[in-house]
Amino acid sequence: KQEVTQIPAALSVPEGENLVLNCSFTDSAIYNLQWFRQDPGKGLTSLLLIQSSQREQTSGRLNASLDKSSGRSTLYIAASQPGDSATYLCAANRGSNYKLTFGKGTLLTVNP
Amino acid sequence: GAGVSQSPSNKVTEKGKDVELRCDPISGHTALYWYRQSLGQGLEFLIYFQGNSAPDKSGLPSDRFSAERTGGSVSTLTIQRTQQEDSAVYLCASSLYSVAGQPQHFGDGTRLSIL
Numbered sequence: 001k002q003e004v005t006q007i008p009a010a011l012s013v014p015e016g017e018n019l020v021l022n023c024s025f026t027d028s029a030i031y032n033l034q035w036f037r038q039d040p041g042k043g044l045t046s047l048l049l050i051q052s053s054q055r056e057q058t059s060g061r062l063n064a065s066l067d068k069s070s071g072r073s074t075l076y077i078a079a080s081q082p083g084d085s086a087t088y089l090c091a092a093n094r095g096s097n098y099k100l101t102f103g104k105g106t107l108l109t110v111n112p
Numbered sequence: 113g114a115g116v117s118q119s120p121s122n123k124v125t126e127k128g129k130d131v132e133l134r135c136d137p138i139s140g141h142t143a144l145y146w147y148r149q150s151l152g153q154g155l156e157f158l159i160y161f162q163g164n165s166a167p168d169k170s171g172l173p174s175d176r177f178s179a180e181r182t183g184g185s186v187s188t189l190t191i192q193r194t195q196q197e198d199s200a201v202y203l204c205a206s207s208l209y210s211v212a213g214q215p216q217h218f219g220d221g222t223r224l225s226i227l
Contacts, residue, residue: 031213032213034215034216036218041220041223042220042221043116043118043203043218043219043220043221044203044205044218045218046215046216046217046218049213049215051213089155091155098143098145098160098207098210098214099157099160099168099171100145100147100155100157100216101157102147102154102155102156103154104154105154
């Protein structure tokens with residue numbers, strides 16, 4: 001059974017800092033890994049999706065990497081802004097299964 | 113529509129009552145998913161539709177939970193004889209196809225509170 005873990009559970013940083021959020025998964029037979037952002041009282045916004053054949057994806061100030069052999073993914077946020085404050089979730093598809101298995105998220109606070 | 117739409121956004125009901133939650137997926141998306149987000153459990157998969165059929169109901173927590181989808185579009189999740197442990201945010205997502213490479217797009221959820 002796939003288990004997804006996110007560390008830390010919460011992170012507080014000053015504006016402008018670069019930061020890394022971590023995601024680990026127990027079953028390396030993943031098809032892809034997706035990073036989401038969730039604002040309070042809102043649904044999930046897809047940020048980046050990395051296919052198993054890829055090592056990283058970039059969108060603006062965000063960069064996500066995937067290392068299947070070690071069961072890890074990281075989300076790098078450059079030059080953080082207060083508007084980046086949210087909960088960040090990672091989720092993995094096992095094999096070709098459409099079902100997403102989610103981590104419990106990292107609550108990020110960027111202080112002005 | 114522009115995004116996945118869920119209604120109601122909030123629902124408060126008494127224990128033992130039945131509730132219906134509605135999801136309107138992105139137009140043209142053939143796959144639809146229901147998840148539940150609760151404080152202790154995080155996000156859990158409930159059920160998945162491809163068109164109007166539900167090949168995978170494995171995540172439904174009990175037989176009090178059921179879901180249907182009509183016209184390949186709108187889906188309704190029904191919880192009968194609600195219990196306090198049913199309190200959670202119920203999220204719906206849709207994707208163009210039901211394959212793992214397709215990103216899932218989420219609605220804002222229905223926050224269900226059972227008194």
